[in-house]
Amino acid sequence: MNKEIAIHLKNITKSYPGVIANKNVDFxxxxxxxxxxxxxxxxxxxxxxxxxxxxxxxxxxxIVINGSMETINKVETAINLGIGMVHQEFTLVPSxxxxxxxxxxxxxxxxxxxxxxxxxxxxxxxxxxxYGFKVDPGLKMIDASVGVQQRTEILKTLYRNANIxxxxxxxxxxxxxxxxxxxxxxxxxxxxxxxxxFITHKLREVMEIADxxxxxxxxxxxxxxxxxxxxxxxxxxxxxxxxVFLQVKKDEADPKDEILNVENLWVHDARGLLAxxxxxxxxxxxxxxxxxxxxxxxxxxxxxxxxxxxxxxRGKIMYLGEDIASSTPKNIRRKKIAHIPxxxxxxxxxxxxxxxxxxxxxxxxxxxxxxxxxxxxxKVAKHANKLKEDFDIRSPNVSLKVKSLSxxxxxxxVVARELSEDPTLTIASQPxxxxxxxxxxxxxxxxxxxxxxxxxxxxxxxELDEVMAVADRVGVMYEGQIVKWVNPKEVDQSxxxxxxxxxxx
Amino acid sequence: MDKFSFKDVxxxxxxxxxxxxxxxVLITSTGNNPSEVAKYLYEGxxxxxxxxxxxxxxxxxxxxxxxxxxxxFRVGMFNIGINGSMYVGALYAGWAGYRFTNLGHFSHVxxxxxxxxxxxxxxxxxxxxxxxxxxxxxxISTIILNFVAVLFVSYMANGPFRADPIAPAxxxxxxxxxxxxxxxxxxxxTGFFIAVIVAILAHFVLNKTTFGYELRSxxxxxxxxxxxxxxxxxxIPSDRSAIIGMLISxxxxxxxxxxxxxxxxxxxFQELEFNQGFDGILIGILGKLEPIGAIIASLFYGAIKNGxxxxxxxxxxxxxxxIVLISILIFFVSAQKIVKGLEKYxxxxxxxxxxxxxxx
Ligand SMILES: Nc1ncnc2c1ncn2[C@@H]1O[C@H](COP(=O)(O)OP(=O)(O)OP(=O)(O)O)[C@@H](O)[C@H]1O
Ligand SMILES: [Mg+2]
Numbered sequence: 001m002n003k004e005i006a007i008h009l010k011n012i013t014k015s016y017p018g019v020i021a022n023k024n025v026d027f028x029x030x031x032x033x034x035x036x037x038x039x040x041x042x043x044x045x046x047x048x049x050x051x052x053x054x055x056x057x058x059x060x061x062x063i064v065i066n067g068s069m070e071t072i073n074k075v076e077t078a079i080n081l082g083i084g085m086v087h088q089e090f091t092l093v094p095s096x097x098x099x100x101x102x103x104x105x106x107x108x109x110x111x112x113x114x115x116x117x118x119x120x121x122x123x124x125x126x127x128x129x130x131y132g133f134k135v136d137p138g139l140k141m142i143d144a145s146v147g148v149q150q151r152t153e154i155l156k157t158l159y160r161n162a163n164i165x166x167x168x169x170x171x172x173x174x175x176x177x178x179x180x181x182x183x184x185x186x187x188x189x190x191x192x193x194x195x196x197x198f199i200t201h202k203l204r205e206v207m208e209i210a211d212x213x214x215x216x217x218x219x220x221x222x223x224x225x226x227x228x229x230x231x232x233x234x235x236x237x238x239x240x241x242x243x244v245f246l247q248v249k250k251d252e253a254d255p256k257d258e259i260l261n262v263e264n265l266w267v268h269d270a271r272g273l274l275a276x277x278x279x280x281x282x283x284x285x286x287x288x289x290x291x292x293x294x295x296x297x298x299x300x301x302x303x304x305x306x307x308x309x310x311x312x313x314r315g316k317i318m319y320l321g322e323d324i325a326s327s328t329p330k331n332i333r334r335k336k337i338a339h340i341p342x343x344x345x346x347x348x349x350x351x352x353x354x355x356x357x358x359x360x361x362x363x364x365x366x367x368x369x370x371x372x373x374x375x376x377x378x379k380v381a382k383h384a385n386k387l388k389e390d391f392d393i394r395s396p397n398v399s400l401k402v403k404s405l406s407x408x409x410x411x412x413x414v415v416a417r418e419l420s421e422d423p424t425l426t427i428a429s430q431p432x433x434x435x436x437x438x439x440x441x442x443x444x445x446x447x448x449x450x451x452x453x454x455x456x457x458x459x460x461x462x463e464l465d466e467v468m469a470v471a472d473r474v475g476v477m478y479e480g481q482i483v484k485w486v487n488p489k490e491v492d493q494s495x496x497x498x499x500x501x502x503x504x505x
Numbered sequence: 506m507d508k509f510s511f512k513d514v515x516x517x518x519x520x521x522x523x524x525x526x527x528x529x530v531l532i533t534s535t536g537n538n539p540s541e542v543a544k545y546l547y548e549g550x551x552x553x554x555x556x557x558x559x560x561x562x563x564x565x566x567x568x569x570x571x572x573x574x575x576x577x578f579r580v581g582m583f584n585i586g587i588n589g590s591m592y593v594g595a596l597y598a599g600w601a602g603y604r605f606t607n608l609g610h611f612s613h614v615x616x617x618x619x620x621x622x623x624x625x626x627x628x629x630x631x632x633x634x635x636x637x638x639x640x641x642x643x644x645i646s647t648i649i650l651n652f653v654a655v656l657f658v659s660y661m662a663n664g665p666f667r668a669d670p671i672a673p674a675x676x677x678x679x680x681x682x683x684x685x686x687x688x689x690x691x692x693x694x695t696g697f698f699i700a701v702i703v704a705i706l707a708h709f710v711l712n713k714t715t716f717g718y719e720l721r722s723x724x725x726x727x728x729x730x731x732x733x734x735x736x737x738x739x740x741i742p743s744d745r746s747a748i749i750g751m752l753i754s755x756x757x758x759x760x761x762x763x764x765x766x767x768x769x770x771x772x773x774f775q776e777l778e779f780n781q782g783f784d785g786i787l788i789g790i791l792g793k794l795e796p797i798g799a800i801i802a803s804l805f806y807g808a809i810k811n812g813x814x815x816x817x818x819x820x821x822x823x824x825x826x827x828i829v830l831i832s833i834l835i836f837f838v839s840a841q842k843i844v845k846g847l848e849k850y851x852x853x854x855x856x857x858x859x860x861x862x863x864x865x
Contacts, residue, residue, distance in 0.1 A: 309738065330740025341738060350735040352726035357718065361739045364715050373715045 004031040005067070006164055006195045007052065012061035014047055016404065018396030021047040022058070023219040029164075031066075034186060034196045036206040036227075039216030039239055040436045041408025042394035045199050046088075048216075049166045053085040054078040065164075084157025085166040088173075088407055088434070089345060090149050094142035098135050098152045099124040102159045127158050131188050145296065147178035154185065164195045169407065171200055172434050175295050175462050183209050201408070201436050203232040215239055240438040248441075250448045253472035255284035259425050259456040260306075265315035265325075267301040275301035277480040279315075283425065288447060288457040290471025290488070292464055294500050298480040299460050300342060303429050306458070307339045308332040319425070333362060338423035340414055342430045342460075348414040351403040355395060356384035358402050359417050391416035392439060407434045419446055426450055429460045444470050464496060478502040513793070520837035528830050537822050546827070549815020550808035556815065558693035562769065564807025565693075566591070566761040568700040570785025571792060571799035572707050573757035578794055579711065580750030581724025581731035581743070586632060586647025587758040588782025589654030590625035594759025596658045597624040599766040599773035600666055602678025613681040618699075618763050625759015626752040628654065633751035636731065637744045643751070651782070662775045674774035684768035694768030701800060703757065708796035720746045727790070758782060787835050806831070 009027040013020070021044045029035045037045050050056040052063065054072040063070050065081050072078050078085075092101045103120040110116040121137050128135040133151050141149055150170060157165055167186075171179045186196050186209060200206060206213050207227055215222040215238045222238050236244040260283040267276035276298040283289045291299055304310035306317060308329040317325040324332055333339075341347040349358050360380060363369055368379045384398045391412045395405055402410055411434050419426065428447065432440045447457050447470060461467050467474055468488040475482040476499040484499045491499075498504075532539040550560050570587045577584035598621030605616060632646035659673070668676035684694040711717040723733025723743040736743035761781060766773055788806055792798025813827030 307738075308740075328740065329737060330742075333740045339738070343734075347734045347738045350722060350725065350733065352724070352730075353721070357721075360718075361722070361735075364718055370715050375713050375715065375718070377713070 003033075005029070006031040006033075006065070007197075008064040009048065009052065010062040010064065012048065012051060012058045012063075014044075014051060014056060014058045018400075020219045022051070025061070025216070025219070025221055027214060027221065028224070029195055029197060030212075031195055032190060032193055033211040034190055034198060034209055036210035036213040037197060037199045037216065038201070038203065038206060038213060038235060039222075040218075040438060041412070041434075042406040043216040043239075043436075044219040045216055046168055046406060049085065049168055049197065049199065052078070053083060053166060079160050079162070082161060082163035083166065084154075084160060084162025084164070086150065086153040086157065086168065086170060088169045090153055092141045092149055092152060095140055097138060097140055098144075098148075098155070099137050101141060101152055102156045106160065124155065124159065127155060131158065131185060131192065133185065145178075146173045147175070147181065150174070150178075150182070151185065158189075163193070164197070165189065166197045166199075168199045169201070169434060170198070171202060171205055176464065177294065179205070201434065201440075203235050203437065206235065207232060217241060236437055239436065242438075244437055244441060248444045248448065248469045250470075251452075253287045253451065255287040255472075256454070258282055258284050259320060260458075261316075261318040262306070263316040263318065265302070265305060265317065266313045267298070267305045267310060268313050269301050274313075275480055276305065279477075279480070279482055281475060281482060283456045283458055285424075285454050285456050286451055287473065288451050288459055288471045290467035290474040291458065291460040291477055291482070292467045292474050292496060292500060293477035295462050297477045299429070299477055302477070303339070303342070303427055303458075303460055306427055307337065307341075336422070336424040338362070338418040338421065338426045340418045340426070340428040340431045342433070344411055344414050344433070349402050349410060351401065351410070353402060354399050355388070355393065355402055355405070355413060356380060356398040358413050359384045359387050359398070359420075361417055362421050363417075387416040387420055392442065408436055408439065411435050412439060415443055415446070419450065423450070423455060425456045425458070427458045427460075430462060431459070432461075432463070432466065440466075464493065464500075468493075468496070476500055516840070517838050520834055520840065523837045524830060524834040527833055531826060531830070532822060535822065535826065537820060542816055542820060542822055545816045545819045546809070546812035548812070549819075550812035554688060555691050556811060558688040558691040559814075560808040560811040561697050561804070562691060562693040562807070563810045564803040565697045565700045565768075566765055566779075566781040567784055567788055567803035567806055568704050568800050569757050569761035569764070570781045571788035571803055572704045572785075572796045573754045573761070574782075574785045575789040575792070575794040575796065575799060576707060576711070576720075576757070577750050577754035578727065578789065579725050580720045580746050581733055582633070582636065582747055582751055582754075583642075583644050583728075584629070584632070584647050584751060584754055585644060585786055586629065586650045586782075587754065587761075587785055588779055589647070589651045590628045590755040590758025591762035591765075591779050591782045592654040592658045593628050593762070594621035594625035595762030595766045595770075595777070595779070596661055596666070596675075596773050597621055598759075598763030599675055599678055599770075602682035602767060603668075603676040603772075605682075606679065608681055610681045613679070614684060614767065617678075617682050617767055618760060621759045621763025621766075622756040623759070625762065626756040628759070629751040629755025630748075633748045637747055658773070658777075659775045662773055662777075666773070669774075672774060675772050677772045678767060682767055683771065684764060686768070692769040694764070696764030696768040699760070699764060703760065704796040704800050707757075711796065720750050722746070727794070761785075787839075791835060791838060809834075 005028055007029040009025060012022050012025040014022040025048055027048060039045050047056060051058050054075045054077050057073055063072055070081060099121050102124050108116040108119045133155060170182060174182060190196060198210060210227050212224060212226050214224045215235060217239060262279055262281040265276055265279040269275040279302060293299060301310060305312045308327050312325045316323050345351060360369060368376055369383060370376060388398055393412045394409050402413060415431055432443050435443065451457055459467060459471050471488055474486050474488050476484040483502060484504050529539045532542050549556055551557060570591060573587045574584065598617045601617040601620040605613060632643045632650060635641035635646050636643045662675055663673040666675045667673055684696045686692060686694045711721060719741045722739060722741050723736040723746055724730050731743060731747045733743045736746065770777060788802045789799055792802040809831055813824055816822055816827055817824035
């Protein structure tokens with residue numbers, strides 16, 4: 001069979017000061033295929049796609065699109081060539097609706113030279129219908145779920161007539177349901193003759209949706225295979241360069257004294273709506289308690305209340321016998337409660353600051369990092385470099401801005417900082433989002449180690465697999481309450497699915 | 506902030522080169538001799554004690570206004586109101602300079618400076634509070650306050666503080682309040698050393714202390730990002746950082762004004778015109794938002810400015826042309842993309858990573 005080649009990146013090399021992000025990369029995508037691109041954090045996947053989309057220019061190499069050689073030195077060129085990209089961090093205007101966002105920059109004009117809103121709405125709805133999207137034209141993006149925002153981003157590329165779609169870790173922020181919907185959309189797109197490049201760290205998704213998969217490691221292509229001829233374990237070891245345990249190794253938990261006891265907690269969300277209504281929960285030292293549930297059922301607000309970022313409207317949060325419900329984040333942190341937040345770019349990090357400045361956010365005030373308010377920069381460097389080693393943060397230098405790190409490595413900075421100060425209670429929200437399998441394994445081991453050392457861990461994750469594998473006890477959250485407590489060893493996925501939909505009988 | 510890299514050096518030279526070309530055309534087209542202009546520009550900036558002293562004098566307020574601006578930028582506040590602080594600082598330092606009598610030299614100067622700084626800081630309190638408690642953009646409020654400051658000081662010089670029956674001006678400051686001028690025929694004064702020490706202190710506080718770290722935790726870029734979720738998450742009240750950052754920034758603006766009056770002008774009058782607050786924004790950015798960078802950029806800018814005066818004095822070329830050239834220079838020097846095309850050459854890359862390496 002002779003397939004037409006949509007994209008051929010030849011011999012691409014791209015380096016940043018101190019790192020070679022892409023090294024003689026050869027990458028081919030056939031027309032009409034779903035092509036997965038996988039690899040460790042920092043392997044160079046996003047960089048390669050940014051080169052294809054004209055955001056970055058390669059030092060060397062050629063780009064061939066549909067058989068003709070092209071120089072893509074700006075995004076407009078890529079768009080004109082029919083390439084569209086959806087970044088992991090969305091680029092939507094929050095106060096605009098879907099059609100307004102989609103038309104932005106390419107608004108149709110009416111005879112008076114003004115924006116033809118009706119025409120815009122209609123063409124957006126036509127495209128949406130063609131590909132089976134549901135769109136609410138009046139909904140502002142600030143009120144839309146992540147899944148809806150992502151579909152809007154995809155529609156934006158389709159509105160610009162994209163034939164080749166690049167999706168950079170689209171499923172990292174999606175619930176399993178939303179992922180299924182996204183996959184349906186992708187299949188429709190491919191049936192309509194589009195080509196899709198799909199970056200992910202979830203190999204199960206690769207096997208489920210992709211036709212072929214390219215594996216990258218340390219800037220180089222390790223291999224290309226048809227998904228039907230490969231397996232998750234094979235891909236995993238190709239990615240990491242060693243065998244990866246896809247199971248979490250841990251002994252039976254040995255819970256001791258109670259660390260945290262939440263009594264009848266009520267919390268309102270940013271819009272003033274009731275998000276948590278009557279949560280009861282207890283965490284002991286030496287155990288990992290998981291919270292499962294479809295996103296948006298109050299998990300975010302629960303975590304924010306526990307960490308002092310949001311005031312509880314009612315109820316008690318007893319931590320070591322003291323009510324911390326009205327404490328400030330500072331006081332809560334000083335009581336050795338660590339927090340890995342779900343939103344890493346704005347809450348967990350200041351990407352303008354250097355790696356070391358981000359790593360010392362919870363320890364800068366203590367000896368020997370500083371004394372009498374003055375930094376001991378040698379000690380700080382030592383501390384930062386140790387965390388960099390321990391958590392395998394891939395960067396030539398801790399003085400670089402966090403902005404220059406790959407997505408997964410940014411996440412590792414947050415995890416490294418939060419787990420570093422010997423916390424009594426660790427509240428981890430989506431701790432492995434965007435992290436590759438090798439490092440997921442490492443982070444899970446760290447959490448289990450904290451538990452075995454007598455710490456208490458609260459793990460909130462949209463990844464059902466993760467909660468079930470790591471936690472010793474799991475509460476299912478539904479509409480602001482914990483509707484069911486289960487032993488993860490005793491329930492199966494489908495039963496959990498029912499609980500998460502609020503069916504507990 | 507980004508550290509200086511080889512690329513910056515390249516950009517600066519590329520900028521200088523392009524500006525030279527533009528200057529050549531401009532000056533030739535106005536019927537003058539470019540090489541003569543270049544000669545006087547150089548001499549005015551760098552040749553002889555008096556010219557050097559004058560260049561340093563020009564740089565003095567710039568060092569402070571640039572440092573003031575970059576401090577507020579780095580706490581996440583987009584403050585463009587330093588010119589306002591400079592005016593009110595100058596006015597009140599001048600007032601204190603004649604109002605308090607029977608003080609020793611050191612105590613009088615110190616008092617005047619502290620009053621100038623306090624007033625400059627208070628001037629920034631309003632936009633800071635408006636931003637933190639009412640959500641009013643500091644960009645808008647500081648722009649407005651710049652206008653208000655001009656009107657306010659001119660009213661004060663014309664009304665309550667007016668001492669001169671002929672011109673709208675305050676009394677001259679007493680000798681005890683003067684910052685000493687060191688060289689004959691130059692307004693260069695000891696304020697220069699104060700400015701440099703303050704900028705070095707700012708460098709130390711911002712980069713080497715936990716206080717500076719807390720201030721910067723919510724910002725540290727060119728774009729104001731207050732209120733920062735990151736700071737609150739770490740337990741660092743970002744409201745406090747924003748307000749303190751603005752106050753420090755205003756105090757340095759006030760200091761710049763105080764030094765102008767105590768060291769050079771020696772009284773305040775209605776027509777006294779400052780624009781160093783605005784130049785400071787450019788210089789702060791040119792210096793990569795680092796106080797040491799601000800010192801270097803200010804020295805350079807001061808020399809060109811003084812060279813410009815010299816050209817004006819020696820040739821027919823209007824000073825305005827020189828100002829246009831300085832603007833073009835800044836324009837090109839901040840145009841990072843000029844060298845983007847060069848980036849892919851291995852030699853540039855090697856040099857870049859060599860120069861941007863920092864031990865950590
Ligand atoms: N702007 C930049 N400046 C400096 N280095 C960069 C920059 N962008 C990327 N890098 C480096 O290039 C390498 C590849 O990064 P890239 O973002 O392509 O990785 P990735 O494969 O997408 O990883 P992840 O799975 O974590 O998203 C990393 O080492 C990263 O630190
Ligand atoms: Mg990436």
